[in-house]
Amino acid sequence: MIDPIHQPLRLDGIGLNEVSIPRLYAYHRVLVQAHAAGKTTITSHGLAALLGHTIASPQIRKDLSALGTLGHRGRGYTIEPLVERLAHVLGLEHDWHVAVVGFGYLGHAFTTFIAGRERRFHVAAIFDASPAIVGQRWQDVTVADVTQMERVLSHVNCNIGVIAVPASAAQSIADRLAALGIRALLNFAPTPLHLRAPVFVRNIDLAGELSILTHRLSAEPNVGE
Amino acid sequence: MIDPIHQPLRLDGIGLNEVSIPRLYAYHRVLVQAHAAGKTTITSHGLAALLGHTIASPQIRKDLSALGTLGHRGRGYTIEPLVERLAHVLGLEHDWHVAVVGFGYLGHAFTTFIAGRERRFHVAAIFDASPAIVGQRWQDVTVADVTQMERVLSHVNCNIGVIAVPASAAQSIADRLAALGIRALLNFAPTPLHLRAPVFVRNIDLAGELSILTHRLSAEPNVGE
DNA sequence: AAATGTGAAGAGGTTCACAGCG
DNA sequence: CGCTGTGAACCTCTTCACATTT
Incomplete structure (x- = not known):
């Protein structure tokens, strides 16, 4: 550590x-x-x-x-x-404002999940890099261009950042969110993120979890029944 | 253990x-x-x-x-x-056939994620309990009623089951998948699943991960900047 | 009698330091 | 000399057993 x-x-x-x-x-x-x-x-x-x-x-x-x-x-x-x-x-008594970065399938699903799960989570801002996705609406939030992140987040206060971008972009997004004062990040990109002190990161490694399963199945005597 | x-x-x-x-x-x-x-x-x-x-x-x-x-x-x-x-x-050399149970936002997102990520994962069957979702198509797979799971999976061979149903249904779905001979399960329901020997389960606790973040933020001196 | 709270033992994984070998 | 491979120390969390309290 x-x-x-x-x-x-x-x-x-x-x-x-x-x-x-x-x-x-x-x-x-x-x-x-x-x-x-x-x-x-x-x-x-x-x-x-x-x-x-x-x-x-x-x-x-x-x-x-x-x-x-x-x-x-x-x-x-x-x-x-x-x-x-x-x-x-x-911390179940507080309300939390969430910024979602990356609005592909994973980002979209997590947005719906987090907002639908409990009313204490509010998705306050969504960003993506793809012109096809920027401008889409999700409930009353419009997906903004990721280049506008600093500008938007200076107006909209967020406590939690969700990173659902490709591996190559994840660390730089994390650094930018940290610079904006967001101290809690949930990362779905396959690269584990590493940030210094007041920022706290949780990495969700779906590909890693799948690897554990495929390893176990490979190690079983009879694969595929 | x-x-x-x-x-x-x-x-x-x-x-x-x-x-x-x-x-x-x-x-x-x-x-x-x-x-x-x-x-x-x-x-x-x-x-x-x-x-x-x-x-x-x-x-x-x-x-x-x-x-x-x-x-x-x-x-x-x-x-x-x-x-x-x-x-x-x-186990990256093998191809894996995946059955997704629960095709709400989480199930849908994970299906797209797993299939899009690498071609070694094939989503071969999708199930849901809601009449509004049963019958939908995802690529060339039609969402079947969860009551038909045993019938469908006796024809379609699957190695991995993904559980994206509400907590109350998760254990029973897991038991049924195990009875069908599926030995690897990825569970997104908040209840940790518990299955006996040859079946292997990974629980993805998104709500738990969020709790860690909200706990950390609550424990910080100044919440919300 | 029943069930909590906890010190001690145990288990599992990580870090360290260095022996070993090209 | 450089970098791997590894036993030992270390650390963290879990399990156990039981003293404690109502």
Whole structure:
């Protein structure tokens, strides 16, 4: 690890393990459902069951204990304050403005996904380099030319950048977004991005995931049934 | 880890670390470029440079040494046999037939992505539950009703299943695909899937990745500039 | 009695340093 | 001398076992 981004950030005086966060998000999701279904308390084992036992109960207890003393020994957890704590820690209370760069199939799909998923994400700006795509509308956003990124983003405030451009362009787009003060990037380009301190990047490596699958299948004795 | 899927599979007598595979794929990608540009040899440090120093050179040497003795001490690696070895190990020599289940925005985008990316992936069947989507055509594939999955897939051979359905349906779709003999699944639903031995699953947790970003931004001193 | 919270052990992967070899 | 290949140290996260508390 070259830069200090992987040091856990402190929120309300607690430091969270980065890998635990998707799990916390999963807890939040199923707890909201359980609460809607009328449940008021839950045990770590019960939560593991709701998650299909994809996460072990000691792991759940360890994750939750990092958020403070939320459980009751002998009883379990009260769902409502637990959900509130999770929402606060995960930043689910804020609204986020997203800039999507690259509006090919992947960018388009992610835009629809992110906007449709929850109303806390607003796609505020979309950019592309292709004249065929620039000028298209998506809901009330018009796709702007990527050369106009600095100009547009000085008017439209965005917190999160989504990079869905070809590998060759990804690093330069990332640098430009970082220079504009955007500190969180989600990168779908196959090149892993590398940015310095206050900017935080997540790389989604779809081709890499596919490679894992094709490797496993190649290693199986009988490929293709 | 509950099931034995995470034991490294052996291919040509070697066992590969699962997390190394996306890296091997990245090496393959940039080496193909370097070879096309006329380079014939490369060192581990040179390869790290091509990757923008996102991967350290000792890591590269360790990854490559697992594939056999491919390097020449004092010289580096000869690109051509290295590329061939990587392609073989990653299953890049085979063609793969993909079944996409769920043809909403995510499913549609991924279908286009996977098919457009490289010609070794063929989307051979598409399923959806919505009457509005069933019957649509994508290239020469007609979207079939998900209830017909067993019937269709008994005719059309598929090696890889892509799950892009809502969380509530994901596990049951996965079970049905597994029962049909599909042993590799890529899951975009927020529920992590859990399947027994010969089936291998990769979960792409886009919502979880976004949570990491919103958590980081919430923990920053000044949210939204 | 039941279930949390946690120190300790374990597992897995990365980094380091250097021996080995062309 | 240069660069690979690798055992050992290191680090991070997960699992375990149990003391603790209601």
